[in-house]
Amino acid sequence: xPITDQEIQxxxxxxxxxxxxxxxxxxxxxxxxxxxAMSMVEILAILYYKYLNIDSSRPxxxxxxxxxxxxxxxxxxxxxxxxxxxxxxxxxxxxFNHFKSPFGMHLDGNKVPGVDVSTGSLGHGLPIAVGLSLxxxxxxxxxxxxxxxxDGECNEGSIWEAAMAASHFKLTNMITFVDRNKLMIDGPTExxxxxxxFSDKWKAFGWIVKEAQGHDFKSLSEAIEFAQNETKAPxxxxxxxxxxxxxxxxxxxxxxxYGGLNSDLIEKAKQSVDRM
Amino acid sequence: MSEGLTWTVYDxxxxxxxxxxxxxxxxxxxxxxxxxxxxxxxxxxxxxxKFGKKFPDRFFNVGIAEQNLFGVAAGLAKSGLIPFISSMxxxxxxxxxxxxxxxxxxxxxxxxIIATHAxxxxxQAGTTHHCTEDLAIMRSFANMTxxxxxxxxxxxxxxxxxxxxxxxxxxxxxxGFEPKFYDNEDYxxxxxxxxxxxxxxxxxxxxxxxxVLQAVEAAKMLKEQDGLSVRVINMHTIKPLDEEIxxxxxxDTRRIVTxxxxxxxxxxxxxxxxxxxxxxxGCAFTKVGIPDCFCEVGYPEDxxxxxxxxxxxxxxxxxxVMGKDFEEDEDWEDEV
Numbered sequence: 153x154p155i156t157d158q159e160i161q162x163x164x165x166x167x168x169x170x171x172x173x174x175x176x177x178x179x180x181x182x183x184x185x186x187x188x189a190m191s192m193v194e195i196l197a198i199l200y201y202k203y204l205n206i207d208s209s210r211p212x213x214x215x216x217x218x219x220x221x222x223x224x225x226x227x228x229x230x231x232x233x234x235x236x237x238x239x240x241x242x243x244x245x246x247x248f249n250h251f252k253s254p255f256g257m258h259l260d261g262n263k264v265p266g267v268d269v270s271t272g273s274l275g276h277g278l279p280i281a282v283g284l285s286l287x288x289x290x291x292x293x294x295x296x297x298x299x300x301x302x303d304g305e306c307n308e309g310s311i312w313e314a315a316m317a318a319s320h321f322k323l324t325n326m327i328t329f330v331d332r333n334k335l336m337i338d339g340p341t342e343x344x345x346x347x348x349x350f351s352d353k354w355k356a357f358g359w360i361v362k363e364a365q366g367h368d369f370k371s372l373s374e375a376i377e378f379a380q381n382e383t384k385a386p387x388x389x390x391x392x393x394x395x396x397x398x399x400x401x402x403x404x405x406x407x408x409x410y411g412g413l414n415s416d417l418i419e420k421a422k423q424s425v426d427r428m
Numbered sequence: 429m430s431e432g433l434t435w436t437v438y439d440x441x442x443x444x445x446x447x448x449x450x451x452x453x454x455x456x457x458x459x460x461x462x463x464x465x466x467x468x469x470x471x472x473x474x475x476x477x478k479f480g481k482k483f484p485d486r487f488f489n490v491g492i493a494e495q496n497l498f499g500v501a502a503g504l505a506k507s508g509l510i511p512f513i514s515s516m517x518x519x520x521x522x523x524x525x526x527x528x529x530x531x532x533x534x535x536x537x538x539x540x541i542i543a544t545h546a547x548x549x550x551x552q553a554g555t556t557h558h559c560t561e562d563l564a565i566m567r568s569f570a571n572m573t574x575x576x577x578x579x580x581x582x583x584x585x586x587x588x589x590x591x592x593x594x595x596x597x598x599x600x601x602x603x604g605f606e607p608k609f610y611d612n613e614d615y616x617x618x619x620x621x622x623x624x625x626x627x628x629x630x631x632x633x634x635x636x637x638x639x640v641l642q643a644v645e646a647a648k649m650l651k652e653q654d655g656l657s658v659r660v661i662n663m664h665t666i667k668p669l670d671e672e673i674x675x676x677x678x679x680d681t682r683r684i685v686t687x688x689x690x691x692x693x694x695x696x697x698x699x700x701x702x703x704x705x706x707x708x709x710g711c712a713f714t715k716v717g718i719p720d721c722f723c724e725v726g727y728p729e730d731x732x733x734x735x736x737x738x739x740x741x742x743x744x745x746x747x748x749v750m751g752k753d754f755e756e757d758e759d760w761e762d763e764v
Contacts, residue, residue, distance in 0.1 A: 261535060273530050279496045283503020313496035
């Protein structure tokens, strides 16, 4: 169902609140991959608060949609959303990264309710998404698999092995996002290892590409609904985003791939989010 | 040359051990609708193709892409299926080792990896196709079970048992030309339990895979020629290792030789050595296998002879260990 203005307004509020949660968790954790967590906030917000068929009281419900955060270092953002959906108490995130905590910076599906697949090593998510989608189709299940890739991780050969397989097997029950924030640890993606022409690469692998404004709910909504209704080939949504989005001193800054926040910076970061 | 190799690899009629695997999996496929098969363009060579022909909807050939192979398998397992994955051991254990470790072992997924052409069983193909490191690698992955069946019959037993054995399993078999050791399947195979296949009190040979038959041959000849009483243990499960049977061998025979078609570092010999060391008991000990080198090229029987993995070689090694001087004294105070 097309997104309404009222839904968009609500999602904006959710995104604002979740950005503040991520800032808090980064503070508690002593450091986290906050830049890439901020760039995918709208993607997670629209999935978790509009499109996913899930039930947080039954994290292992057989017919739920599956989510794979292939850019597993975004765990700090992922954890914030799962807590907000009620998979666990947000208070538990005060132990994020701490000794024997269930929450490491890359989330463990055997420890954290709501995490369908343990990720963290880049290039692993898309092959697993292909397997889940094949498994769903074979067992005549209607659930979908949503996979979120980082752009930097598309350097990995395994992404393209899986891309080849997804189109070969004509998998239309999986929807893939690329959080195209254009930065990786060592610098801009195009300087470290160029991805462009990125859309053409996916197209050449047999995918249908939808470009979206990754911080615009209307744009994301159109792309997702297109992908949900596609029946011929897998769809990738290349979501153009800004790393560190919402925190002025982090936006587009390579150094904020990973970082810690003291109380001063936490305050400044939250003020910046309020000004969005 | 390459034509000859290709022809031999695809010579289905003679690939007994792998063929048995393919057959058994087809039977299991009837019983368990949740079994699926995967390969990376080696469906025919590994014999999982038999399953693919019988259940085309339940078989996925992902092409020559091993990282994707194991990722897809993990996803299928996550959807509630039991994937059997087959490729050559060298690619299975090394080309995508991190996917096996992170996607399958870390998530404790019900994936059964059946690796063929292990050890020197495809010796003529050269180093790129030898695999003498897989046991060391796989045994170091938490949650992984590692099995090396002695022959086709034991492969059948192990395949059947691993379907309902929870979690990831790595099973290595040869190329299929390995001779039969067991006459039938009723000898009490159980994952994690070593089997005494020849009794003895002077020395114990602990072996796995193709070397089991050779070790028993050696034990019989050593009885005849040297009057030696040689115990032989088929240690088909490398992990979890049957520690009790090793400790009993230490106490009963005080001399142990391990035999494996694998680097002497990290495999069966190392696993046994760890148990012996932790037992705190004196024991003469030698590991026989590939002596930490890349193997010579050659047919498996020639390589087995060269690396002393055949009956003659094992006899030499046993005699060597029988001649070893070691301290049987329980009281080591005077030694240190």
